Amino acid sequence: MALCAHSSLKDLCAPSSSKTIPYNNGRSHSRLTRRIRMSSGGGQLATYEEGKLERPSWTGETPLSRLVGALISFKPLFSVLKLGARQVLISTAEKTNIPWRDMTREILESDVYKEMDTIQNASVEYPDYYLNPFHAYDEGNLSWLAAAEAEAATMSMVRRAIPDASSLDEANQIVRGNWLQAIEQHHQQYAGNSQIRDILDVGCSVGVSTRYLADRFPSAKVTGLDLSPYFLAVAQFKEKKSFPRKNPVSWVHANGESTYLPSQSFDLVSVAYVLHECPKRAIINLVKEAFRVLRPGGTIALTDNSPKSKILQVPLINPDYKLELSPVLFTLMKSTEPFLDEYYLTDLEGTMRDAGFVDQGREREEKGNYP
Numbered sequence: 001m002a003l004c005a006h007s008s009l010k011d012l013c014a015p016s017s018s019k020t021i022p023y024n025n026g027r028s029h030s031r032l033t034r035r036i037r038m039s040s041g042g043g044q045l046a047t048y049e050e051g052k053l054e055r056p057s058w059t060g061e062t063p064l065s066r067l068v069g070a071l072i073s074f075k076p077l078f079s080v081l082k083l084g085a086r087q088v089l090i091s092t093a094e095k096t097n098i099p100w101r102d103m104t105r106e107i108l109e110s111d112v113y114k115e116m117d118t119i120q121n122a123s124v125e126y127p128d129y130y131l132n133p134f135h136a137y138d139e140g141n142l143s144w145l146a147a148a149e150a151e152a153a154t155m156s157m158v159r160r161a162i163p164d165a166s167s168l169d170e171a172n173q174i175v176r177g178n179w180l181q182a183i184e185q186h187h188q189q190y191a192g193n194s195q196i197r198d199i200l201d202v203g204c205s206v207g208v209s210t211r212y213l214a215d216r217f218p219s220a221k222v223t224g225l226d227l228s229p230y231f232l233a234v235a236q237f238k239e240k241k242s243f244p245r246k247n248p249v250s251w252v253h254a255n256g257e258s259t260y261l262p263s264q265s266f267d268l269v270s271v272a273y274v275l276h277e278c279p280k281r282a283i284i285n286l287v288k289e290a291f292r293v294l295r296p297g298g299t300i301a302l303t304d305n306s307p308k309s310k311i312l313q314v315p316l317i318n319p320d321y322k323l324e325l326s327p328v329l330f331t332l333m334k335s336t337e338p339f340l341d342e343y344y345l346t347d348l349e350g351t352m353r354d355a356g357f358v359d360q361g362r363e364r365e366e367k368g369n370y371p
Contacts, residue, residue: 086136093156096168100152107148107234115233121253129279130227132338141205147230150206151238176209179303180216183268187299191267194297196220200266202256202286203227203274207235207249211242213270214249220267225252225259257285264295272303276343283346284355291355300357302348 093100130140135153137146158171165171187196196217201210204224214222226232232251239249254260256271269290275283290300 089153089156092160093152096156096159098152098155098159098168100149100156103152104145104148107237108144110237112147112233112237113144115236116229119232119236119251119253120229124227124229124253124255126227127255127257127282129282129339134277134338141228141231144230147206147228147234150231150234151208154205154208176212179272179301180212183270183299183301184216186301187268191297191299194267194295196267196299198266199223199268199270200225200259200261200290200293202259202269202271202290203277204235204251205231207232207239207251209270209272210235210249211239213268214245214247217268218246221247221250223250223252223261223266225254225256225261227253227255229253257282257289259289259293261293263292264298266293267295267298268301269294269298270301270303272301273305275302275304275346275348276337276340278343279339280342280346283343283348284351287351287355287357291357300352302352304343 090100092098126142131142132140134140135146137143139146141147155168158175159165159168162171162174165174187194197220199213199217199220199222201213201222201224204210204226205228207224210222210224214220224232224235226235232253235249236251239251252259252261256274271286271290275286278286287300287302294300
């Protein structure tokens with residue numbers, strides 16, 4: 001799912017099996033991007049419909065959802081499911097030539113540990129939900145193993161999202177390329193002459209999305225913010241090893257729900273693949289905080305999993321094919337993502353409107369003057 005919006009407004013956009021939403025801060029305007037075209041593996045075009053999607057049958061108070069919850073609550077079985085979910089990612093990586101184990105070993109056997117002293121903010125208080133086991137790690141994101149495996153896991157997820165891509169580079173071009181294009185187009189259309197000078201990447205993990213943003217907007221000052229000092233240490237370590245930038249990336253150890261960063265200090269706030277890991281209360285707080293730190297006319301881009309996407313790959317043969325996680329895969333996924341139900345059941349567009357973001361495109365459409 002992808003969403004873009006402006007401060008005064010914020011907007012929505014979408015890449016691949018995820019949805020991207022650019023929005024404008026309530027002090028400006030924004031528009032929902034309902035569809036986006038992208039090429040898949042054989043150069044074939046697919047249209048992903050975004051916006052208000054159907055909820056999967058396994059969310060909420062359905063028999064299937066309750067059954068999965070009961071299975072996961074049984075600790076011996078939970079351990080097996082967690083191991084299975086982890087193996088799915090590693091298996092995908094190995095089958096698609098992603099050197100998971102080598103990448104992990106390279107980090108763990110490096111000097112990355114020295115970065116912790118300059119990254120960690122001892123005053124940070126971790127919210128209760130963040131201390132839950134997830135991503136198949138008992139310590140969640142607060143461990144060196146989780147940080148060392150994060151980039152390989154991200155690569156594996158991109159390959160699973162775009163299975164027909166001929167390579168990881170092509171899959172990234174589809175997922176990341178459409179995400180960045182949606183942000184840029186939205187901001188140009190709704191922010192007037194306002195340039196993207198300052199960018200905040202909330203929940204930046206080990207800096208994969210942050211580096212993409214810095215590469216796309218080289219003149220901007222980019223800040224990556226995360227709750228895990230382990231992830232930030234890896235992000236800073238990897239950035240130091242890369243080619244020097246004109247504007248070095250800054251890394252901040254803080255809670256995205258309350259960053260303590262100055263109000264109205266960013267032109268773009270990106271929250272990529274973070275919301276599905278949060279309970280509803282945290283999602284609401286993240287959106288509110290993004291609105292606070294955005295300048296008037298600034299853009300927020302929310303990018304995450306779509307519960308169910310309609311893919312029109314072969315319109316004449318199968319014009320309404322619905323892609324949804326199977327119950328088995330969902331059970332594995334939910335064993336590592338404890339807040340999936342809350343994420344899928346949250347009215348994200350309503351949450352953004354409540355925070356002050358406005359969908360300018362929809363307003364113009366209702367008035368009858370939508371282009």
